[in-house]
Amino acid sequence: MGAAVVAVWGSRANRTNNSCWTAMEDYAALLTDRTVLRGSAVPCTTGRPHSVAARIAKLPRHITAVFLIGLDAQKSVAVQSITAAARGRLVISETDALTATAAAAAVTALRAKRIPPRHGRLAVIGADRAPHLAAALLECGAADVTALRGNDFHGPAIRKLMVDHDITVDLTGQDSRWAVPARTVQVPTDPFHFAALALPGLLGALSGHGTNHVTVDALAAAARALTLITPVDRALPDIRDHRLVPTVARHVSRILGTPTEGSPHTHP
Known part of the structure; x- marks a missing residue:
């Protein structure tokens, strides 16, 4: 086979x-x-x-x-x-494979911040690039997931998301200067890894x-x-x-x- x-x-x-x-x-x-x-x-x-x-x-x-x-x-x-x-x-x-791994990275990021299951607040930037990610995060124990479509999130808008959420998953790879490593999951440009x-x-x-x-x-x-x-x-x-x-x-x-x-x- x-x-x-x-x-x-x-x-x-x-x-x-x-x-x-x-x-x-x-x-x-x-x-x-x-x-x-x-x-x-x-x-x-x-x-x-x-x-x-x-x-x-x-x-x-x-x-x-x-x-x-x-x-x-x-x-x-x-x-x-x-x-x-x-x-x-x-x-x-x-x-699909990227979604599973991104969800895992977000959950381990919550764990690193000692946030227990059903308490973590997550935001997904560029959610249209992984339509099932928000639902997978909820299945994995997130309390709340904000899914934002498109790429029009830069600078202060990204920083505000990080203030309002425990972890932000960025699927766009844009404007990483505003990312806070401890609170951001950044998906690599090449999805293979x-x-x-x-x-x-x-x-x-x-x-x-x-x-x-x-x-x-x-x-x-x-x-x-x-x-x-x-x-x-x-x-x-x-x-x-x-x-x-x-x-x-x-x-x-x-x-x-x-x-x-x-x-x-x-x-x-």
Whole structure:
């Protein structure tokens, strides 16, 4: 069985064509190394959701899951919806994996400030870049989440958000001069280093259970797993931590019920 990393060229989402190519190869190698699914790289030259979904539908039958990169969150959701409606294979987007890791980083930031569950106030800047993040944060124990769309938040406006909230998650990467490190989770411009933490365990659990939907519950479970193995002096676990993949897979599997034959699709 295999997993395809489908990379969309020229969509101007969050990558240049060159960085999209590099990420495609890196993700394929990651899945081959960390799961029992052989990762393969599949470039796609059009960003129209129906065209991408059609390309996914024509993949070889041994491909049981797809990891989609190079599209923005809205187009990624459209591809997932089209594929699921046709009862196609599982499609996880880079936004999904990024959401799980960003939620974990926010929860560990609250923990570092000794804010107990159901008490933390969080703000998300650029929430349209990760539409499920606010809901995942609430599932992870946030008391309140303010989700702000777009990029029109600079200087004093950002500082006010930090005054009114315990932790601010910035998905835009803009005007970092106003960020307070102890109160800000900044997502890197290249999502790979965040998304790679959650992806193998998340994909292994979901594909092992035969589902073709990525739910907020699954993303929140992955986030909680990441926080569980994050040392107290770090924001996130080390990518080399041997507990990383099985812990994420186990937590996600718990909310999915009885797995299908042959799961989980992860290396111990």
